[in-house]
Amino acid sequence: MADIDAWVWWLIGAAALGIxxxxxxxxxxxxLAVGAVAGAITAGMGGGVVLQVIVxxxxxxxxxxxxRPVAARHRAQKPQLATGIEALxxxxxxxxxRVDGQAGGRIKLGGEIWSARSLDAEATFEPGRQVDVVEIEGATAIVM
Structure with a gap:
């Protein structure tokens, strides 16, 4: 055990942290494993034990x-690519x-026919008119 160089011990420690x-x-x-590799490099360059631990x-x-803060920020971000109903x-x-706020109607959205109702209960949209999808509730698109 005494014959093994210090840098080898640091690499063993890095592997022990990597598993x-x-x-x-x-x-x-x-x-911490990367820190152990830095300690191994310091040991390989002839640095003393104290310097290895400090590095x-x-x-x-x-x-x-x-x-860590950068990773936490990325983890909290919404995905860049919306899929499923979020993409609609x-x-x-x-x-x-005809689409209104009470009985609803039908729209063509993304090549598919969807049931739809108006966001505003008073608004009515006639066939052929373009509308914007605001929300999806179940299988119904809420439009305005």
């Missing part, structure tokens, strides 16, 4: 301080059957 990273998906472990701590803390909101449709 739980894959299992638990905790990115902090990956940042490990600085790199690990810096990564956690910088990368804001689209234009053509009225096929």
């Amino acid at each position: 739980p990273l894959v299992i638990t998906a905790m990115p902090e472990l990956g940042m 490990f701590a600085i790199v690990s803390c810096a990564l956690i301080a910088v990368v 909101k804001g689209k234009q449709a053509v009225v096929i059957e």
